[in-house]
Amino acid sequence: MIEITEKEISLEEMLQRAKRDDSGAIVTFVGTVRDDGIKMMEVEAFAEAAAAEIEQIRSEAIERFGLMSVQVTHRTGRLAVGESIVAIVCSAPHRAEAFEGCRYIIDELKKRAPIWKKEMVENGERWVRQNGGS
């Protein structure tokens, strides 16, 4: 399941959806708002296009790494330091594929999904550049 949402991410629900009898490993990645001297972060997405791009990345990861289940949730809206921005849950028969698949998905998501982050700092605000962050 791929979700772009303003609601808080429930990792527990994602884990429940990822559990399968044919999988012996579940790997999760959670990207959170880091305190780089910021007050808040605002996440903006071209939601339909981002969901389609992540769906494509999900298909690639399943094909390459033999993942049995992939859950991705990306938040939008205003987030405080420590809140989750993105969560990825991958299940696979063995841990190596689950780790590699999860890594592939977050790396590709950061490069390809039309999503942007803006940091609110003491003296104003700034858009986050590519390749920064979690």
Next chain:
Amino acid sequence: MMVKVRAFALFREILGKERDMDIPEGSTILSLLEAIGSASPAFREEAFDLSGGLKDYVLLMVNKKRIDPLNDLFLSLAEGDELAIFPPVAGG
């Protein structure tokens, strides 16, 4: 003909979230971008270099498909097409 322009991140701050534009039949993606630049000097300054070329920093989709800025800017748009304008992505 009417087309929709959607803008994100920095370009949304300049242009607003979306606007409908009435452009001549057969207009290209580039001519639409130039029309937006004529209406918004701030967009023109942000999106075009001094020689009138589109900056690398400007990414485009038509109907949610990526546009190659080297080859596709002279493709014609059709009634109801949606052009999305955004800077390099930075999610995750």
